[in-house]
Amino acid sequence: MAESLLFSVAESFIGKLASRVLDEASLALGVYDDLRRIKDTTSLIKAVLLDAEQKQWQNNELREWLRQTKCVFSDAEDIIDDFECEALQLQVVNTSGSIRRKVRHYFSSSNPLAYRLKMAHQIKDINARLTKVAADRHNFGLQNNYSDTRIVQKRELTHSHIIESDVIGREHDKQIIIALLLQDGDDKSLSVIPILGMGGMGKTTLAKSVFNDERLGEAFQKKMWVCVSHDFELKHLLVKILNSASDSSPSENIQNFDIEQLQNHLRNTLADQKFLLVLDDIWNENRVKWEELKDLIQVCAKGSKVLVTTRSHKTADMMSTNTSHILEGLSQKDSLSVFVKWAFKEGEDKKHPELMEVGKDIVQKCGGLPLAIRTLGSSLFLKFDIKEWKFVKDSDIWNLPQKDDGILPAIKLSYDQLPSNLKRCFACFSLFEKSTCRSNLDVTAIWDALGFLPTPKQGENSGDIGKQLLHELWSRSFVQNFVDYGGVINFELHDLVYDLALYVARDDFQLLNFQYENIRENVRHLSVGENDLLSQISIPTGLRTILFPDGANSKRFLNNCLSRCKYLRLLSIYNSRYKNLPRSIGKLKHLRCLRLVNNQELERLPDSVCKLQNLQTLDLSECENLLKLPNGIGNLIKLQELSITTKQSNFPEELAKLSSLEILQFFYCDNLMFSFEGIQFPKFKLLGFAHCGNLKSLPFHIIPNIEGLIIEDCNIVILSMGDNNNQIPNLKLKLLHLESLPQIVTFPQWLQGCANTLHTLIIGNCENLEELPNWLSTFISLKILCILNCPKLISLPEDVHRLPNLERLEMSGCPELYRRYEPEVGQDWYKISHIKHVNVELED
Known part of the structure; x- marks a missing residue:
């Protein structure tokens, strides 16, 4: 299955070969022309990969050719990354002043001539292997295809007939849809109602049940059922609609009509007719095509409706004139009835x-x-x-x-429709545990570490790209319970979607759970599920990802990983019993993501960690016995995300040199009194403090530039800026999360500065909070407001109903708020009843 991702691998590899850093390094080492030849040969191979992917299942030799191609690309990518590592090391070594003297401590002097000879030999070998692979492509009669516009296997066409007793557990959904269809329509616009859900959820079955309901037969003069699937060509759709509109076989052969004849025929057929048109299984996301069809069918009598079924949020948003009806899974009781x-x-x-x-x-x-x-x-x-x-x-x-x-086939059809780069990102979900909530911070760090993200455009960063891809997967119904809090996105995978990720990723990714289970030959990403397995497995040298099991304690396994897997990009050690890590970790120069979460016995990190110039994510959260950060942390010039738990009180000035830093979080740092004085991070996005008992003040000089601020269980931190309560104009804050802060009685005035930007406000367990300021009702961008366990809070701002974009409001554990805003009966319920998602509960 991994061979189906090769197009994206080739595309990413070609992008690397075109980088300025690589050009400079290859010129310095005298291999510039060799790398140009590699790029040209890779382009020839890439041109036939999409055709090869579709034909591989009928030809074992072609499948073997794809496997060999994958191996060559993987080895070539390692060599190219080696160049980038060398360039980054030189960038640090050449830094002037005292830093240069410090750097000499971390980097052993290498022999440039020996390195040049070694790399020249490896590049020659890759060139030869790529040339052979490129020549062999002619053996399979493959067609060139330069863009990822594949033809996917289509589902069978549907029809409108149904036996009503076959429909179980959808009566409530049916009544909602019918009510929407029977509403009075607008003379000037066609009313479109989408039914939205993942593959296999029963959207078509529900649409059939609705279509055949007697009430609609009385309400509409004409009913038409059209299965669209991937064919959204205007002429084909007009023919299908006309055939469905005809009560008998058409007297004319409309298949031979041109567009002009078809649209005239349609207008005559539908003129002054109140109709219901079902467009089943829509995949089209091209608004121009939809508007073209809508213009032609919008000749109807008042009250005509279109009912659409689709897996795509983007399609539903584009077509709908009403709120989409999102179809959820059946209850356990109804599920059992269907099974029986x-x-x-x-x-x-x-x-x-x-x-x-x-x-x-x-x-x-x-x-x-x-x-x-x-x-x-x-x-x-x-x-x-x-x-x-x-x-x-x-x-x-x-x-x-x-x-x-x-x-x-039903769910995999959605996967087959994904672009190649999204397929690689989706495969990474197989590294997670089933049924766990995840955030975009988790997945973006992994995608970026493994080189799966497209190159950011000017003004973008990897975090922006990660959010875009996650939105795309949500749009295609691959993730659920998707909530964008403004910079931080939480989501879950349906269990069967997770199983699909395991299935499609099985060649490159492996979750090792069973005794005596062998590691597959070409695995690049390995997750070990059980601590007992560490003493039994032999580690492949080509691994790029290793996830240690919970409670790992085998020093031998750890040392073998660090010595054998020199091309690791992602290393995760969770809740281990290691007290320290070996200095040899500094040799993993390709490492991009190092997660050392909840290692309670970890006391020290070797200073050699700071040799890892490619490191983008360093997560030390919940390592409560870590005495201090390693010396030389300022050398991690590509570090984007840093999460810290340590006993250290004052942090080194070198943090100021982390110019790529976007996310900085402190967890359980009871000694933290770091003032951030004089530090500015030009790319900073998110700042978080949790369980930092001695933190007294916030770094207000940093706050104007960040998009997310999270403060949790920091009992003495002062949120105000002083007696004069100065304001900070033009804040960029999108997310503000305040949790377990008993010192808060009212909101500080400086927060008014984010009235135009704040997307999400979460307030939890603030036991002394008495009021929300009236100026909160001027927050024109606020979409999500959550208030949890604030017993002294008695009301929302008077003009809360004037918040123009508020679409999610949650309140629980606030007795006075519940009394005033209790659904249907509270005295102020009318102020919030219009909000799209409202959840008001007495207890959390």
Whole structure:
């Protein structure tokens, strides 16, 4: 499966070869012409990769060619990265003054001639291997395709017929949709209602149930059902609509009509007719194409409606004139009813209570997805051996036999539609644990470390690109419970989407969970699930990612990783029992992301960590016994994210040299009294303090430039700027999170400066907060307001209903607020009832 990601790998590799840093390094080492040849050869190979990907499953030799190509690209990328590492080291070594003397302590003097000879030899070898791969492409009759516009496998066309008894658990959704369809329409615009959800959620089934309801037969003079799928060509759609609008076979062969004839025929057919048109399975995100079709069908009588089913939020937003109806998973009770319907003949389930107990576990793994429930239920029909049922319960859905209308083709269709670079990013989800909430900070650090992010445009950074890609995955229904807090995005994966990530990533990524399980030959990214496995596995030298198991304590495994895996980009050690790390970690010059989270026994980091010039993320959060940061941290000139837990009180001035730093967070730093005086980070985005008991003041000279500020459980920090409560005009804050701050009684005046930018305000466990200022109602960009466990807070600002963009309001654990804003009955409920998402609860 990893071979399907090669187009993106080739694209990324060519981008590296064109970098200015590489040009300068290759000229200095005398290999400039060799690298140009590598770039040209790679471009020739890239041109046929999309065609090769589609044809590989019918040709074993072609599949082997793709595997060899992947190996060559991987080795070539390591060599190119080596050049960049060398250039970064030279950049630090050449720094003037005392820093240069310090740097000599970290870098051993190397022999430039020996390095040049070594790299020249490696480049010659890569050139030869690439040339052979390029020549071999002619053996397979591959076509050139320079852009990622692949043709994906399409689902079967749908029809409108349904047996109503087959629809389980959708009555509430059905009534909502019908109510929207029966609302009076606007004379001037066509009303469009999208049903939105991931593949297999039952959007088409719901649309059929709605389409066949008797009330709509009475309300609409004409009803039409059109399955669109990937074919959104205007002529084809007009033909389909006309055929559906005809009560009998058309007397004319409209297939031969041109566009002008078709649109005239359509206008005559629909003129003055109040109609319902269902457009099932829409993938089109091109607004021009949709507007072209809408203009032609907008000749109807008042009250005509279009009902759309789609997996794409972007499509739904583009087409809708109403709020999209997002279809959620079935309840456990309804899920079990669907399963029983497909796994047993009527009434037979009562004869097999032992199978039903296993069936409940099978249903649980389907996560409310009707198609998955139907697929597994059907696979067990007329099978009464409990061993077969337990096999299905214990197996990944993707490893079970399936038909063309099963859950795997349905969900994988969305994956096949992704651009190559998004496929690589999606595969990284296989590194996470199932059923956990994640943030864009997690995934962006990983994508960036592994080189999966496109090159940022001018004015962008990797964080911006990561958020864009995550929004794209959300738009395509790959992630759920997606909330953008303004700079920080939280999301989850449906269990079956996570299983899909495991399936598509299985060649390059491996989660090692079982004793005696072998590490696959070409694995590049390894996550070890159990501590006991560390003594049994042999580590491949080509690994780029290693995630240690919870509670790791094997020094031998750690030393082997650091000595054998010299091309590591991502190293994560969570909750280990290591007291220190070996100095050899400083030799991992390709390392981009080092996560050392919750290592309670870790006391020291070797100073050699500061040799890692490529490091972009260093996470030391919850390492509560870490005595101090390593010396020379200012040499980490590419560091973008730094999270710290340490006993250190005053931090080195060298932090000021981290000019690439975007995110800085302090956790459980009880001795922190660092004032940040004189420090400015030009790219700074997010600042966080949590459980820093001695932090007294905020770095107000930094705050005007940041987009996110998080302060949690810092009991003596003073939020005001002094007696005069000076304001800070033109703040850029988008996210403000204040948690467990008993000293807050009212809001400091300087926060008025973010009235035009603040997107999210979260206030939690502020037990003495008595009021929110009236000027909060002037925050024109505020979209999310969460107030949790603030018992003394008695009201929202008087003009809260005037906040123009507020779309999510959550209040819980605030008795007075609950009394005033209780849904439907509270005296001030009318002020917030219009907000899109409102959740008011008495207890948290």
